[in-house]
Amino acid sequence: MxxxxxxxxxxxxxxxxxxxxxxxxxxxxxxxxxxxxxxxxxxxxxxxxxxxxxxxxxxxxxxxxxxxxxxxxxxxxxxxxxxxxxxxxHVKRVSPRWDAARIKEAVFDVDGIKEQGSEHLNQFKQSYYVEHDRNDEILKRIDTLVKGRFDEVIVYSFDSVDNKGLLDFLPNSxxxxxxxxxxxxxxxxxxxxxxxxxxxxxxxxxxxxxxxxxxxxxxxxxxxxxxxxxxxxxxxxxxxxxxxxxxxxxxxxxxxxxxxxxxxxxxx
The missing domain is CATH 3.40.50.1000 (HAD superfamily/HAD-like)
Structure with missing residues (x-):
């Protein structure tokens, strides 16, 4: 194979x-x-x-x-x-604490992020656009609110073509x-x-x-x-x-x- x-x-x-x-x-x-x-x-x-x-x-x-x-x-x-x-x-079994709705609530007041459209979200994906020039500050703030609470991983990437910071919360599985x-x-x-x-x-x-x-x-x-x-x-x-x-x-x-x-x- x-x-x-x-x-x-x-x-x-x-x-x-x-x-x-x-x-x-x-x-x-x-x-x-x-x-x-x-x-x-x-x-x-x-x-x-x-x-x-x-x-x-x-x-x-x-x-x-x-x-x-x-x-x-x-x-x-x-x-x-x-x-x-x-x-x-499989994902639900391995990441039982995952909860996209609660993550959304946790980061609701974080300045510098904007939730992506519904077509980019699903039961295992909560995603945001991020002000890239402030990403270090924003990610530190998010860590204090979310990290380790929801069997999650926090993935940040930068779209150099569209000049956008992209933030995904995903189950760790x-x-x-x-x-x-x-x-x-x-x-x-x-x-x-x-x-x-x-x-x-x-x-x-x-x-x-x-x-x-x-x-x-x-x-x-x-x-x-x-x-x-x-x-x-x-x-x-x-x-x-x-x-x-x-x-x-x-x-x-x-x-x-x-x-x-x-x-x-x-x-x-």
């Missing part, structure tokens, strides 16, 4: 400020089909936004969609999506990392058989969880520093930093995903 998992925005999708390679998406589609790879998208996008991306950029449908920053899992079968109810049961571990176990794959590709702050967990990590060439500088810091403490951690020297590709976005897949032998 070979699993290639990848974030979407500015990882597989060329929607950042860097110039992507023409034809890279078509090559990704062809290579994953040729080499019989199980494709998993691991994204902050909800289902509608994921389908929008598939139509807009021409990327293939994945076999598995880990959406909403790891809080939902769907399988693509016979031309349609099947929601994984087992994942919901429903992150990009834990959802990918759940999928890998379901398909009988060990972590060393799973390649995960990312570019930004909320990819730090799966990139440092024991999978074969890939950081595309346009990865956020802070993410690169954080991953390297973890590697210094754990020499067994596998993380590959795309350079742009594979098959004539420049290493940005889709090309970095392809380069990483070749590096780990997903593509021969």
């Amino acid at each position: 070979k699993i290639l998992a990848t974030d979407l925005d500015r990882t597989l999708l060329p929607n950042g400020k860097w110039e992507g390679d023409g034809g890279a998406i078509e090559l990704f589609n062809a290579l994953t089909e040729k080499h019989d790879v199980l494709v998993v998208y691991v994204t902050g996008r909800n289902l509608k936004l994921t389908e929008d991306a598939i139509r807009e950029y021409g990327v293939r449908h994945p076999h598995v969609l880990i959406g909403d920053v790891g809080t939902t899992i769907r399988k693509y079968e016979q031309g349609g999506w099947r929601f994984d109810e087992g994942w919901v049961t 429903a992150t990009k990392q834990t959802a990918l571990e759940y999928v890998a176990e379901e398909f009988g794959a060990e972590k060393g058989q799973v390649v995960f590709c990312g570019d930004s702050g909320n990819d730090i967990f799966p990139l440092t969880a024991g999978f074969c990590g890939v950081l595309v060439k346009n990865a956020d500088e802070q993410l690169v520093k954080n991953v390297k810091a973890v590697m210094d403490k754990n020499p067994n951690l596998k993380a590959y930093f795309a350079r742009g020297d594979c098959k004539g590709l420049n290493g940005y976005y889709t090309s970095g995903v392809i380069e990483g897949a070749y590096h780990y032998g997903i593509f021969q």
Whole structure:
């Protein structure tokens, strides 16, 4: 079993400020089909936004969609999506203190955050926009109100294209990392058989969880520093930093995903 998992925005999708390679998406589609790879998208996008991306950029449908920053899992079968109810049961069992409504109440008066629209929220995801230039102050305040009370993780990332700080409260059992571990176990794959590709702050967990990590060439500088810091403490951690020297590709976005897949032998 070979699993290639990848974030979407500015990882597989060329929607950042860097110039992507023409034809890279078509090559990704062809290579994953040729080499019989199980494709998993691991994204902050909800289902509608994921389908929008598939139509807009021409990327293939994945076999598995880990959406909403790891809080939902769907399988693509016979031309349609099947929601994984087992994942919901698992999260509720492992994170019994999780309560999105109580988290919302706890941070209601925090200055500098704004709740995201309902389409970006679900039973396991409470999300906000953050004034990025004040993020240290805001996150310290939030820690005092929330941290450790709700079986939660607090994930902060920065969207450099839209210049927005993004804050997600998630159950500690429903992150990009834990959802990918759940999928890998379901398909009988060990972590060393799973390649995960990312570019930004909320990819730090799966990139440092024991999978074969890939950081595309346009990865956020802070993410690169954080991953390297973890590697210094754990020499067994596998993380590959795309350079742009594979098959004539420049290493940005889709090309970095392809380069990483070749590096780990997903593509021969």
